Amino acid sequence: MDSINEIAARLDACQKCNVCTAQCPVAKVNPHFRGPKGLGPDMERFRRGQFIPGETTLDDCSNCKTCEVTCPSGVKITEMILAARRAAQKSSQKNGLGVKLRLRGYVLGRAEYLGKLGVIWPLMANQALKIKLMRVALDKGLAISQYGPLPAYGRPLEVTPGKGEKAGAAAGKQVVYFPGCYTRYNEADTGRIMIKILEHIGYKTIVPNFHCCGLPLEANGQFDQAQKNGLYNLELMRPYLEAGVPVITSCTSCGLKLKEDYPKLPVAAAQLIGAQSYDLFEFLWQLYENGELPLDFREVKASFGYHLSCHLKAQGIGTPALRILGLIPGMNVRNLDAGCCGLSGSYGFKAEKYARSMKIGSALFEAVNVGVEHGDFQGMLTECGVCKVQIQHGTAVPTEHPLRILARAYRIIDD
Template identity: 85%
Template structure:
């Protein structure tokens, strides 16, 4: 992806001279005493770095890219952009520390969530069984430093693509939307995508699902910046006719949504000028319909209670918690917003052997809040928009967790459970 120029970043540094709120709130800094924190790694180091790699700077990979620092920064400094820029510079520097074959291969594997998904769905039941074999997990740990204890998402029947390149648009595009499902929904939990499409049909919208590539965030997180850039350009070109027709681009994954809104507008293509303003989280879009009086309210009563986890990348979008507002309209539904911090998994961060214990410590406050609430009978299950947050919550607590669109689908009588 393309980030702000170094001069633009440097112009924001003075705002950080006396403030340390980002490090105080950073989930990694709370559990890792060797991590100097986002302020130290981003703005403080940037004064000396200014486009060159600092030899011996070893903590760049400790940042989980959760963006909590940017959410809490009172001056709007793009701290994670600085850290990602430093990672980029480190990979290009002639005196860079050479990663071993194991870590380079791991970065390639974990960054290619899309490719892993395409392999996993060829025979999902077999893939899931193989990944549960202890010897296989030990081999992955030994060969690639992929934690033998981490929760690997299961694969299932993939989400169907409904339009290819140059897909036709109806004369009136006002009741059509484009769905960007993301790798997790497309390959690991396609039922969420299918339910979303039925919900949108119920509220009067036809959903188009082009054959998108991965949004690029997992690639960036694992140092595959050039491939992430190519994916972004490919996806924007696929979106171009729909964006030019004024159609909304919807996401159900908060990380994909943040990438479309924040990173894609920085790419050098005409579509980039449109994508930020036309990208919406599903519930953000539905709430706007409700405010215009266009959301059907033919809900049946749903007698259920849930704890809600707001993902870090939802907070970074600055749209509040629209899922809570929508679910609050459904008779019988009780939702408790736990807001207990980062789950710790952070995409592929918690899958790495050396990061697994840190990831579990980061998520410990959330796990405790879930276990206490469920133990007291405050709620029976959990809900969250982020697929990997769901995986981590279930791993850390054993409490069943689902996407909030399933609750809405129950209220619309689209599904029973």
Template identity: 55%
Template sequence: MDGQDKVSSLDACIKCSACTALCPVAAVYPSFPGPKSLGPDAERFRLEGIATYTRYLKDCSNCKTCEVTCPSGVRITDMILRAREMALQEGQTGGKDRRRRVRDRILGRAEYLGRLGTVFPNLTNEMLKLSFLRGGLENALGISRYAPLPAYKPKFKPTKNTSPANSKQVVYFPGCFVTYNDSLTGLAVVRVLEHQGYDVIVPAFGCCGVPLQANGEFEGARKNVRKNLSLLNPYLQAGIPVITSCTSCSLALKEEYPKSRVPGGELIGQQTYDLFEFLWFLHERGELKKDFQEVTVSLGYHAPCHLKAQGIGIPSLRLLRLIPGVQVTNLDSECCGLSGSYGYKREKYPLAMEIGGPLFARVQAGVTNREFQSIITECGGCQVQIQHGSGIEIKHPIWIFLKAYGLSLT
């Protein structure tokens, strides 16, 4: 975004403060000035080279609720992230922040942690349950001893059921959570796409870059974008759709990757689909397989913040209602509070739990009152946080489709 574009975006802000009124962080943290103050208000000073107070920039969770709320389409979190990067470049950090930077570098490298954690996943999971280890991580690095670190599973390695003569292909971008923490969900995604008649291509992608960006590793995030785009470009040039089952990954591929001026960046925004966005697209074209078996289940559904930010509605909810026997209730809920690695940090964990409190209570009440039996959501982080806060098991919606189609993972 050049200077003129920045000014135009600022001019679009009508100072209505809707973004701050609905910001989940501002709702539980009275000292937080809110997205309007940190974004459009402070951006005018920054553009004039006038120093602004940077303390609260790191308290933004990057949930993008402000951008969903803004009636003028102002890219508020983009401004806040740019300001954070500028502050880091200028060394505007204190003594405590140096230790936290080490912590943030570790949390930002989800794929490195995943590679290590999946070597001996069962041993890793047992070690992460040890109270003295969690206490040590909190004292040394500031990773909350209470935060719900996701369990590691064997690394996602999809089997190839391809047909040389098949002209229908999609590229699957699994994301770090599926790759290292939930490989079976990744296999379920592949099976459902194959059931639609597609060969599923899974290149050796790295992290989408969102965890790096959220933890201040901006150049590392850009490096990952370039690496992934180099893998994607041949498929993009061939017009092959890119599918991801993680809402944060799909948002990044649609909004962040086009900013990269490397081959493929000009195409990826138009060729990337959220998994259920793609399946709904097939439904609208009359191509979705509807050989559903009845699945008698009542579900509560949580829409992730990064799905809302894509402006595509809730396609999984519409598709679930096509399956005989499925009853699904939209919880119409706000942020779960975790926001990627935000809620893992010692100083942020209480905020994350308070942000997610109303959602946890809604889930518990719905199950207790038998309004629904279980909870579904696309976001792996939301799954971990809601289960942590409510005690109710939660899964990705693709499992309902796998069952409805009568498919197995083998």
């Protein structure tokens, strides 16, 4: 918990410039939303950890962190809103309010367990989720939108706990891979290709049996479980972190969670994770700058549009994927820079948020459609799995993770 002095210092850093609200994707489409400044620093002065009855717009925040990226004073606005949401959620439980929405939060927050169920019979699960009656039942029963795009399940990514192996230099070059729930259960091919890429450049990849990073849990009011997951995951990473082994992720939201939230957990390993966790392309670019990245690329003649996800932008590492892909002969990638896709994890799955999420993503959808119609590119690239789902839902344009392009250049895959 932050001290009273730390909270006061963060509040005083807010200059009331309203840049955060001007750039907030939710505020642009919802005139009733108070905006990040209103829900964060402004209300925090009165709230100071206490729930204000009737403050319903707390749940309108999509946790995209655009406000924190744009704030010139570095105010952690989203942290304030999440803390207030935690207080509101506890108050709601005490008063027995919102049972239906709390049940929905429990279901959407358990992305890991949904994934474990979905991959038992993925074909049947995918077909069931396409049945209109099923979608209507989810809408009426749990307020999960019948129109929203639900990710498909597939063969899960195998874990390699690495028991009995030594961590660190004595065992050769190693990395720990934190795949995240989407990669592990919905699109495991991305994880398998990533492991092959790391093997190609000389790294052994360890995939411990991690739990969900905790971000979906927090976004749906399951704060205590999110912390338990974080502590569990850090304990799995601890021997590798202590040996200086990097932790790599191909999921932008998981990467942000590891870098920004895990360092605040009350265990010794938390002091190491922030500096030792990397987005895949961030890690590869560091190798390139050190002259350690193999550049045995074949030509890949293709043109793509690129979407920079909000949670990658919030990491402050720029666009390393574009820099790496720019080294591949024949590649042409255009950064659309068209704003948030609108899905924001599970935000756009919710019945009352679906139409709003589509409005948020409309500028991106238009940019994608115009680019394809003008022949500027034929497909889209993005590191974020849910952004991919939303782009394909909003445009029907094929979208993939940029590591697949790198795998083609390295002759790991042919498609």
